[in-house]
Amino acid sequence: MLADTAASLRAVVRQWPRLPVLVKDIALAVVVAVLAFVPAISHIGPEIGDLPRRDAGAVAGLVLTLALCLPLAVRTRWPAVCLALVGSAFAVGQVLGYPDTFGKMGLLLALYAAGAHLARFRRRLAAAVTVAYAVLAVVLHTLGAPPRFLDYLAFYLMMAVIWLAGTGVRRWRAEQAERERLAAEVATSTERARIARDLHDVVTHHVTAMVVQADAAQFLLDTEPARAGDGLSAISDTGRRALTELRALLDVLEATGENPVPDRTPAIGRVSDLVEQARLSGQPVEWSEEGVSRPRPVDVELAAYRVVQEALTNAIKHATGQPTTVLLRHGEEHLEIEVTTTGPATAPVAPSGGRGLRGLRERIRMLDGDLVAGPRPGGGFRVHALIPVGAA
Numbered sequence: 001m002l003a004d005t006a007a008s009l010r011a012v013v014r015q016w017p018r019l020p021v022l023v024k025d026i027a028l029a030v031v032v033a034v035l036a037f038v039p040a041i042s043h044i045g046p047e048i049g050d051l052p053r054r055d056a057g058a059v060a061g062l063v064l065t066l067a068l069c070l071p072l073a074v075r076t077r078w079p080a081v082c083l084a085l086v087g088s089a090f091a092v093g094q095v096l097g098y099p100d101t102f103g104k105m106g107l108l109l110a111l112y113a114a115g116a117h118l119a120r121f122r123r124r125l126a127a128a129v130t131v132a133y134a135v136l137a138v139v140l141h142t143l144g145a146p147p148r149f150l151d152y153l154a155f156y157l158m159m160a161v162i163w164l165a166g167t168g169v170r171r172w173r174a175e176q177a178e179r180e181r182l183a184a185e186v187a188t189s190t191e192r193a194r195i196a197r198d199l200h201d202v203v204t205h206h207v208t209a210m211v212v213q214a215d216a217a218q219f220l221l222d223t224e225p226a227r228a229g230d231g232l233s234a235i236s237d238t239g240r241r242a243l244t245e246l247r248a249l250l251d252v253l254e255a256t257g258e259n260p261v262p263d264r265t266p267a268i269g270r271v272s273d274l275v276e277q278a279r280l281s282g283q284p285v286e287w288s289e290e291g292v293s294r295p296r297p298v299d300v301e302l303a304a305y306r307v308v309q310e311a312l313t314n315a316i317k318h319a320t321g322q323p324t325t326v327l328l329r330h331g332e333e334h335l336e337i338e339v340t341t342t343g344p345a346t347a348p349v350a351p352s353g354g355r356g357l358r359g360l361r362e363r364i365r366m367l368d369g370d371l372v373a374g375p376r377p378g379g380g381f382r383v384h385a386l387i388p389v390g391a392a
Contacts, residue, residue, distance in 0.1 A: 026073045028109070033069035036103035045104035048155050049140035050148075051097040061101075064093055068103035075113035080125055086110040087129070091136050095143065108162050115166025126163065133159070197306075197359035204356060206242035208313050210235050212281045212320065234280040241277070271308050275326055278312045284323050285312070291330030300387055303363050304328070304337055307371070310356045311339035311383040319343065319381065334369075335387045342380040360385075 016024070036042055067089035075082040090107045092098075114125060137152045217232050275287040296304075308326055315324045322343040329336040357373050364371040369387040376382050 021076045022073075025076050028075075029070050029072035032072060032103060032106055032109070033066060036065045036069060036101050038102070042102050043100045044102050045100050046107060046155070046158075047094075047100060047104070048137070048152060049094050049143075049145040051094070051140065051143055051145055053099055054097040055099075061098065064089055064098055065101050065103040068093070068101070068106040072106055072109055072113075075110060076117050079110070079114040079117045080121070083110040083114045083125070083129070087132065091132070094136065095139060108159075111159055111162045112166040115163040115168075116170045117166075122167075129159070129163075130156075193359075193362070197363060203242070203246075204310075204313055206238050206245075208316050209238045209277055209281045210242075212283075212316055237280075238277060271305060271326070271328060274305075274308050274312055278316060278324070281316055282321060283312070283316050284321070285315075286323070286325045288326070289328045289330075293330050296335065296389055299367060300335060300389060303367055303369070303387055304335055304385070306363060307337045307360060307383065307385045308339060310360055311337075311373075313356065314381070314383075315339070315341045322380070331389070333389060335389050337383075337385045337387075339383045340376065340380060341382075342376075342378075344379055357383075 068086055071082045071085040086106045087110065090104055093101075093104065111129075114122075118125060133156055141147060214235055217235070272287065275285050278285045308328070312324070312326070315322070319341040322341050324339065324341045327336075327338040329338075357371075360373075361371050364385055364387060367387055369385060371383070371385045373383045374381070
């Protein structure tokens with residue numbers, strides 16, 4: 001029996017944060033009302049005035065106790081209304097000299113709720129509470145309450161502290177919500193930048209290759225139809241690769257925890273595909289790999305793949321037909337990629353906004369790596385990336 005009760009209580013505690021606010025407030029009001037009728041604690045409650053006690057009668061006592069407790073059911077939705085009802089019932093009980101009741105704790109809860117949940121007219125309500133309390137003190141003194149100024153002041157300060165405690169919680173919640181909003185904005189901006197980088201890398205590389213292949217096929221169409229046909233086949237293959245990578249990227253964007261997608265992130269092992277595709281576009285590329293290849297974190301492999309992809313894309317755009325070398329060196333602590341071209345730069349075959357290298361630097365920087373890109377002293381261009389293999 002005790003085990004079942006404990007299990008039920010644990011289930012209630014687990015579900016409590018997920019319950020609607022109205023349900024929580026109603027539960028609080030019911031608990032306070034029930035405790036007001038428990039003999040052991042029914043006489044505990046805040047008191048001022050010390051007027052002679054009067055027998056309120058069963059009906060009047062029940063009505064007064066419920067008036068002190070039941071308005072707590074709307075303390076979050078209508079905190080001002082809750083405080084007005086509970087405060088009025090408390091004042092009536094003090095003026096008529098009704099016996100002490102635990103239900104008077106509702107005044108303290110209503111004050112806290114007003115400080116924590118009231119959004120407008122906070123100063124006006126605080127001023128109204130102060131004036132009402134002063135009037136109550138004068139009425140109690142007129143009815144014969146002992147002139148204890150310090151007691152009245154202490155009670156007022158207690159109410160002010162409870163109000164300010166609610167105000168502090170309200171400010172903390174507002175600051176927490178603002179921090180969460182800013183964090184969400186930062187996360188959204190970061191994710192948008194990541195998506196933009198991936199889209200740029202995928203689309204620019206494949207489209208640039210298709211433009212070069214199409215231009216070459218156009219010139220060969222009349223003189224060497226067979227080679228022009230090979231170029232058109234290369235364009236078709238490049239387009240299919242682009243569609244495959246775009247679909248994989250869209251699948252990742254649409255994936256949820258309930259519907260994950262297989263990992264199709266390009267890996268280091270597919271760098272050779274990039275080299276072969278560049279060769280099909282007419283770019284003479286020499287590919288070499290040093291060291292022992294081993295599995296790396298996904299982010300590291302993707303960054304290495306994107307470095308080679310962007311460097312080859314720029315080589316095809318700005319150094320068309322110039323010899324290009326790709327070196328991938330596997331180290332114990334770093335993964336090193338170097339892509340170089342020789343000869344003077346040519347007119348770009350496609351417009352470039354310079355976004356690719358900026359995105360690469362940001363990607364490598366997030367992995368605590370380093371990327372250097374710039375012209376070579378003897379002509380050509382060099383892209384060098386150093387990525388820690390332990391980065392994730």
